[in-house]
Structure formats: C-alpha cells, structure tokens
Amino acid sequence: MTAASTGTGPLEVDITRKVFRGADGSHTHAIERIAFEAPAGSFTTLIGPSGCGKTTTLRIVLGLDAAYAGSVSRPDPDGRIAVVFQEPRLLPWRTVDQNVRLALPAGMENENLDDLFEIVGLSQMRQRFPTELSLGLARRVALARAFAIRPSLLLLDEPFVSLDEMTATRLRQLLITVWSARRTTALMVTHNLREAVQLSDRIVFLTERPATVRGIIEIETPRKDRSADWREAQVKAIDTRFPGVL
Template sequence: MAPNLRHETNITAPTNASRPLRVSITGKTFEGADGVLVHAIEDIAFEAPAGSFTTLIGPSGCGKTTALRIVLGLDRHFEGGVSRPDPDGRIAAVFQEPRLLPWRTVEQNIRLALSAAVEGENLDDLFAIVGLSEMRGRFPTELSLGLARRVALARAFAIRPSLLLLDEPFVSLDEMTATRLRRLLIEVWSARRTTALMVTHNLREAVHLSDRIIFLTERPSTVRGVHVIDQPRNERDAEWREAETRRIADKFSGVL
C-alpha cells in the first residue's frame, strides 16, 4: 500500500453560493506503479469567478486531471486547499466516457442523478435544449457516442449544480460532432448557468468555450499564465476563434 505522502486537506464550501471557486494546490506527490515517488504538482493556484467558464490546459501528464480530482473531492491527499462556491456541495462531473447504465433508458440514467426531493422534477426543457426529447425511452446501446455524451451533459445539468467539472468531455469525437456538442454545452450552460471548470488539450476548444484559460507547465506543474477572453460568445465565429487561437499560441509558445 502506498504511504500517506501528503496530509489530508479539508475542502470547504463557503456559505455564499455566489462566491468563486478558489483552488490552491501547493503540493501533490504520489507513488507510481514502479514505486517511485512522482511530484505531480508544485503550485497550482487560481480563482474561477462565480458563473464563469474556466479551462485548464497543459502538457500530457502535467496534473490537470489530478487537479480536477482534487477539486471534485476524489483526492484529499495534497497540500493546499479548495473553496467551492456551493454550500450544499452540489457538484456535477462529466468525464471522457459517458458512464451510462446500459439497462436504464436515457431518461432513467438522467434521473438517477436527482435527489429524492426532486426526483419527479419536470425535465422537458432540459431534454429539449440537449435535443433528446425523442430519445427519452432509448437505451445507451442504441445511441451514438455523440448522443451518449449529450445524455452525460444532461445528467450533469439536471441537478442544477453550482460547480460543473468537465474532463475532456469531447475527446475522440470527430471535429464536426465535437463542434456541435461544444455549441450545445454553451447553450445548456447559458440556460442553467453555473461555475464551470474544464480540462482539455484542445486550445481551439478552450477558445470556443472559455472566459479564461489557465496554462500549466510540465510536471511538477505550476501556473504558466492566464489568458482572459472578453469576446461575447455570440461574436466568436470561426474566423475570430482562429485568430484568437493564433494570438494565444504566439503568447504561450508550444501550446498548439
């Protein structure tokens, strides 16, 4: 069994749900499969304003997903602290795999995320936004990967979280499908606004979705820099996104 390499840090939820997400990870070390200690994170500190969309980008293996797991509360053995915006701890996560139960219908999979107090909530508007109104009775095996990821997004937004975490939710999709889902994500997020934190390797995706992009260095990772995007989303056409991507690539060499 791996030793306890870092002390366990409490993850607190502030009393004001409109407060930002604050992350300060001043150290994260773990034991690799070969028994060698891996110093994954040196110092990652950032703030995501309430209701904003923030993206982490960095080289493979730099600790992006580790940081996401820490924010989610799945990894408590680290140095530092995390302050979440929701006093009730309502957090939704969307992973690379949709993780749907094959013996449950689309609607049943989505309703599984609801608490007993709201399990009968009318979700017609949510199904309409994500384009699943005609798919409610289908089973996951009847869905394409793109549709399955729509279900995963709907399940996340169904609980009306104050914090949404996304771990490369559109990876392995063809660009046309991924672009459609990015537009869908923004549409649902705009309708059910929440503080969002996403991990991606795709700079163009980050430019499409984000209010701010946080660039991380190689392991042990630190914050290389932050790029804030002020352009309204309805004005981020393909030409603007490509130009902005080039501007960022010039500013942060090696990110493409």
C-alpha cells in the same frame, strides 16, 4: 489540505504540492503549485501537456483526492457537484430518461426535465436505450445528466475527446446553450486550444510536471461574436504568447 466554501462565491484553487507514491516506494512530484480563481457562474478551462496534473486537479476539486498540500474553496458549501467524464458512462439497461434521472438527489426524483431534454435535443429519445445511440448522442445524455441536478459546480474532463470535429463543434455549442440556460460555475480540462477558446471565460495554462501555472488569459469577447475567424486569430495569438501550447 483544507476544503471550504462561501455561499455563491468563486471557486478558489491553491494546490501547493501534490506527490504520488508508487508501489515501489518511489515518489512522483506531480504539482508544484496550481493556483487560480474561477468567479461564480464563469467557465474556466485548464489546458496543458499530457500528464501535467489537469485531471489530478479536477479530482482534488471534486474531493476524490485529499492527499495534497493546499486548499480548495468551492462556490457553495452545500451545493451539488456534477462531473462529465471522457466517456458517457451510461447504464445500457436503462433508458435515456432513466439514465438522466439516476443522478437526481432525494426530493428531485419527479423533477420536470422537459425543458432540459428539449435544450439538449433528446425529447424524442427519452425511451431509447444507450445501445441505440451514437457516441455524440450518448454525450448529450451525459451532459443532460450533469445539468439535471442543477449543480453549483460543474467539472468536465475532456468531454468531447475522440469525437470527429464536426460532432465536437456541435456539442460544444450545445454545452454553452445548456450552460447559459442553467448557469453554474464550470471547470473543464482539455488538450484542445480551439475548444478552450470557443467555450471559456478564462484559460489557465499549465506547465509540464511538476505543474505550475504558466499563465492565465481572460476572454471578454461575447460568445456570440466568437466566429471561426476570430477563434483562429485567438489561437495564433495564444500560441505566440505560449509557444508549443498547440
């Protein structure tokens, strides 16, 4: 395994093999080869069946799992990495403002976050506690915390799972709004093809375990032109090209 980076270059992932060893000594071949490139400042999504290695890939990119064959080249060797998990993971005894500021590195403790709170719609809730928030609002706090550190790489692990579709749709649009305002290279994992079509510059489709890349689709249509009808047409076209992806 090697991990390297070059300035503001692309995220380059080339995982040639990943095997898990069980407590009983058995081996599970999780990844055969996952290779793709995410240009600097782009939004890339991994999509595939459950258990195919999507989250494992995020863990490898994040640096939490070094036991693999291959290489990962991140956009910035000294840049910060932010992660948005499936659950907001907020500290209940701290306010919204304090939860967001927890992630700030040394030297940024007093960062002016007024514009960020305004973008995510939390300006009036900075002194609230997590127990006073709906799940949708808590997810907004998690997004704000990720963007507050101005990361060079943003990783998202199914950030809108378990939300009703109306709330999830609003939060997807919110994600694009704050990402556009604080542009960074983003890599997201999801099972939701409609979500991927709405958000992504490119979608990387993975096979079942042991995972390989089934195909990659580039989406060039500007996000402002991705209407509901356009998204449904894209979903149908992708499902035809990659049967069973829905």
